[in-house]
Amino acid sequence: MTEAKVNDRTTFNISISYLIQIIIAIAAFVYGYASISEHIDNNSREIKNIRGNQSNYIFPDIRMLEQKVIILEKEVLVLQKEIEFYKKEIQKIQKSNE
Numbered sequence: 307m308t309e310a311k312v313n314d315r316t317t318f319n320i321s322i323s324y325l326i327q328i329i330i331a332i333a334a335f336v337y338g339y340a341s342i343s344e345h346i347d348n349n350s351r352e353i354k355n356i357r358g359n360q361s362n363y364i365f366p367d368i369r370m371l372e373q374k375v376i377i378l379e380k381e382v383l384v385l386q387k388e389i390e391f392y393k394k395e396i397q398k399i400q401k402s403n404e
Contacts, residue, residue, distance in 0.1 A: 310316075
């Protein structure tokens with residue numbers, strides 16, 4: 307048996323159809339890898355944007371709504387007290403008219 311020596315005169319025989327199939331397979335793998343890599347990058351950017359928007363927009367809105375709710379609750383308490391006061395005044399007026 308002779309050993310295969312690789313040098314500058316070494317030749318390699320392959321049919322054109324196999325060469326085309328190999329090139330197509332490599333191109334498909336490269337395209338698939340690039341597509342997956344692009345999706346991963348897009349998802350990463352979206353996550354960063356969502357996190358950035360979450361702290362900038364969602365939380366301040368919630369805080370503002372909570373403050374408005376607190377203000378409205380205070381106003382409701384004041385109105386309830388006023389209603390109680392006016393009911394007592396009406397009752398006093400009704401008793402004095404009897």
